[in-house]
Amino acid sequence: MTAQHHGRRAPERRTPGGTPLAEYGRFFRTALRSPTTVGAATPTSQVVGRTVAQVVPRSGAPVVVELGPGTGSLSGAIHHRLPGAGRHIGIELDEGLVRHLRTNYPRMETVHADARDLRGVLDRLGVEAADVIVTSIPWSLLPENAQGDILRQCHEALTPAGVFTALTYLPMQHTPTGRRFGTRLHSDFDEVLTHVTWRNLPPILHYTCRRPLVTNER
Template sequence: MVGAATPTSAAVAATVAQVVPSTGSPVVVELGPGTGSLSDGIHARLPAGARHLGIELGADMVAHLREHKPWLEVVHGDAGDLVSVLAEHRIDRVDAVVSSIPWSLLDDEAQGHILEQAAEVLAPNGAFTALTYVPAERTRNARRFRERLHETFDEVLTHTTWRNFPPILHYICRRPLV
């Protein structure tokens, strides 16, 4: 499933990458990297020695990422299996979880399952970030996603990028409550 109507802009990628630590040896997990539009922004910010793991459900996208983003550790898998995927890669904590999966298309159970796992794997100072389209915010699933973010994290910030078509609403979440 491709959740993006158009490729994500460089402006959005730069904004999303701000949650990625630029020092030390951070671990960043990208849920649903698709064609890698956000991956480029994340990669540009990561220091040497960092790990950038992308979990992608679509086989065609996995092949594309492996061919065009050799620096990205691509896993053909489901974001709903985040904890087990990280365990297989010997990762117990991550500094940032970046998600561009289509949250407004996921049912309540799937949203909750993925968010719980993301909160579980975050390092104490880690951040979870998710993108949604502004027009999709009116849907029931999008409203429920926003509620779930507030139930899962102590801090939930939003930023709208109008220089993208369609405009993007960017959630930045910290301090898991679980």
């Protein structure tokens, strides 16, 4: 899922979140404190972040919502691509990570809330719809009702041409919750593309979903 560069390789850009070592330390402390909230062994790599950011429009005034930004390992790449008129909204459940994100990613409007309150958060911020929703929340750890509730709200919050992109560990697609998650995406969107980033430990499976379908019952 790496971003493609033509010609010479562009120099790496530092994200505002600090050194990789500091980010790993912060991530591990949070994971130990709230394992069911973080649901990951390591923060995602910069390779994953650059790939995720490719779904962000580079012109206009797009609204990008990030569910569970964590330490901000995806947020910096989103910032680099988001145009000046765009909005980046982060919804984070962990209070310590909220403080970290507000300090290190001031451009992102970080809200201390549960992803299950997505629609309420957007209403409070005066946002009618999102152009992009990015999430790396631990889908494989969510019970069926929570998984369905968040996906329903994501579906309803997107514009007709919106993009929903979710990250999960590659082996998780074979678990019961992982299979249910994939099935739900195919029923909610006209197009569901998958891609694997091998340059991450463990490898990351991407779901990139476009054109939310309208149905009478969710």
